[in-house]
Amino acid sequence: MSEYQYVAFRAVDGPVSEKNLEYMRRQSSRAEITPRSFENEYHYGAFRGDAIEMLRRGYDIHFHYANFGVRKLLIRLPHGLPDPGPAKPYFADDSLQFLKDKQGPGGIVAIEPIHEPGELEEIWEADAIIERLVPLRAEILDGDLRPLYLAHLAVACDEDHDPEETVEAPVPAGLGALSYAQQGLAELYELSEHLIAAAAQESPPMSKRTDAAAELAKWLRGQPEATKDAWLVSFVADPNSAVRAEIMAAYGKGRGEPSWPTVPPSRTIAQLRIAAEKIAHDSKRKGDAKAASQREKRLVDMAADPKRILRETEKIVAERDTDGYRQIAEMLADLRDALAGTGQSGLAEKQAQKLRTANPTLLMLVSELRRQGFLPK
Numbered sequence: 001m002s003e004y005q006y007v008a009f010r011a012v013d014g015p016v017s018e019k020n021l022e023y024m025r026r027q028s029s030r031a032e033i034t035p036r037s038f039e040n041e042y043h044y045g046a047f048r049g050d051a052i053e054m055l056r057r058g059y060d061i062h063f064h065y066a067n068f069g070v071r072k073l074l075i076r077l078p079h080g081l082p083d084p085g086p087a088k089p090y091f092a093d094d095s096l097q098f099l100k101d102k103q104g105p106g107g108i109v110a111i112e113p114i115h116e117p118g119e120l121e122e123i124w125e126a127d128a129i130i131e132r133l134v135p136l137r138a139e140i141l142d143g144d145l146r147p148l149y150l151a152h153l154a155v156a157c158d159e160d161h162d163p164e165e166t167v168e169a170p171v172p173a174g175l176g177a178l179s180y181a182q183q184g185l186a187e188l189y190e191l192s193e194h195l196i197a198a199a200a201q202e203s204p205p206m207s208k209r210t211d212a213a214a215e216l217a218k219w220l221r222g223q224p225e226a227t228k229d230a231w232l233v234s235f236v237a238d239p240n241s242a243v244r245a246e247i248m249a250a251y252g253k254g255r256g257e258p259s260w261p262t263v264p265p266s267r268t269i270a271q272l273r274i275a276a277e278k279i280a281h282d283s284k285r286k287g288d289a290k291a292a293s294q295r296e297k298r299l300v301d302m303a304a305d306p307k308r309i310l311r312e313t314e315k316i317v318a319e320r321d322t323d324g325y326r327q328i329a330e331m332l333a334d335l336r337d338a339l340a341g342t343g344q345s346g347l348a349e350k351q352a353q354k355l356r357t358a359n360p361t362l363l364m365l366v367s368e369l370r371r372q373g374f375l376p377k
Contacts, residue, residue, distance in 0.1 A: 005066040006126035007031070007047040009038035009059035010134055013078070016058030023057055039127070052099065055108055061137055063130040068117040071188060072110075073151075075137050079246060080105035082143045083259060090148040090169045095155040109140065111151045113158035113189060120190050132184035139179065143259030145172035146182050153199065154189035156269050163269035168199065170262035173207065175200035194283070198275035204261045219251055299338035306344055309335050310351050317355055322364050328355070329368035349374060 007028075015035030016024060024033050027049030031040035038059065040047065051062050055076040062074040081087045081098065091098045095114060100107040123129065136147045152169040155161070175196060178186065186196060220228065231247055267275075302309055309331055316324040329352075336348035352374035359365055369375050 002043065003066070003068065005042040005046060005064070005070070007038075007040050007042070007049075007065075008063050008127065008130045009051075009054060010061050010130060011036045011058055012060040012134060012137060014058075020057040024054060024059075027054060052108060056101070056106075061130065061134055063126075063133065065123055065126045065129065067122050069115040069119065070112075071115070071120070072112040073133065073185075073188075074111075075109040075140065076106070077109065077137070077141065078106045079250075080107055082141055083145075086145060086170070086260065086262060087148060089265075090145070090152045092169070093152075093155050095158065095160070096148075096151050109148075109151075111154070113155045114160040115158060119159065123188075129184070129188060133181055133188070135179065135181040136185060139181065144174075145170075145260040145262060146174055146178065147185060148172075149175070149199075150178075150182060150185050150189075150191065150196075153191055153195070154185075157189075157191070157195075161269065163273060166269045168265045168267050168269065168272060170265055171199060171202045171204070173204045173261040175203035192276060192280075194276040194280040195272060197279050198272050201275065202263055202267070204263050207261055216251060220247075223250075295334070299334060302335050302338040303342065303344075306335060306339060306347055310347075313351060313355065317359060317362070317365065320362075325362065325365040325368045328365065329372040329374070332369075332374065333372040 009024075017035075021033065021035060024038055028038075028040050028047065031038055033039075035058075038054070046066075047064065051064070051074060055062060055074060060076045062072075064070055064072040080100070087098070090096060095112050097110045098107050099110050140147050149169055149172050156166045156168065157163070178196070186193075313328045313331055316328050332348045332352050335351075336345075339345045339347055352369050352372075356366055356369060356375065366375065370377055
């Protein structure tokens, strides 16, 4: 397997300034760089730029993928976490940190589980990943703790942690109804739907939120006039101002109560995996039962009108489609089962012989009929 790396940045709040673009260009001589994005692929060599500084100079999210185990995600929060207290338990590991700025409230959520080469499936469209993950930033800024829990789960499930000793973080509300971006985060780190379903068994119900616009308007009315004037001037003077992010950060901190319900941690990763296996087993059993019921109904319909199936096989074979040959053989196998023990048993076998005789050069058809037991091996 040849080495492949993909590095990307995106600006969300506003474009990177011309001065900071000069810095971005010095980070790579081959990258495609705009005020809104930075992108490069490597089939040899590696990215040598300072990703942390690039985020502090204007980009808001960074994704680095390498097919030898690297899946790093960095998310810049210029005004810090909206609820630092409730978020703190998720940052208890070097692979999931909040890298606070030396000055000011800002910082960076850094997610980088440890994986050996080949441990996870290779990603073939890495450029689509960052676009899907961009909304995670707004969700975190809104106080949503589900992205942090999923990031914690990805780290807790990596090869650097003992599942018998590693305990999950506080379980946030809404794990049973992930957003599209959150599903993308889970898929990036190959967190199975059954594992998330197991985690969601302890997830508390979502709190009832009042009208968000009315709540924000009420809060704004209570802010000092000088502060509101400064926000307005910044917005009018600079169409690309990040003042909205500043207002929402102040709003989040000003509400005075955690915006996302959680329950205390109680399960180890090993216990979560056992619960996930049970969910997977139950799901398979239900799926098998449903498939058996659907097949039984299909066989009853076939037995009621077998000639319709014969006509359909002749229509499909005339299309000369290799996938159709497999479909024909499977249809005739079902018809054989549907007519077993009736006065029309043997009809499927006769049709198989007829199709073979009429189409001796269709070797794929012959192979599929043989695989279903209609022709000798």
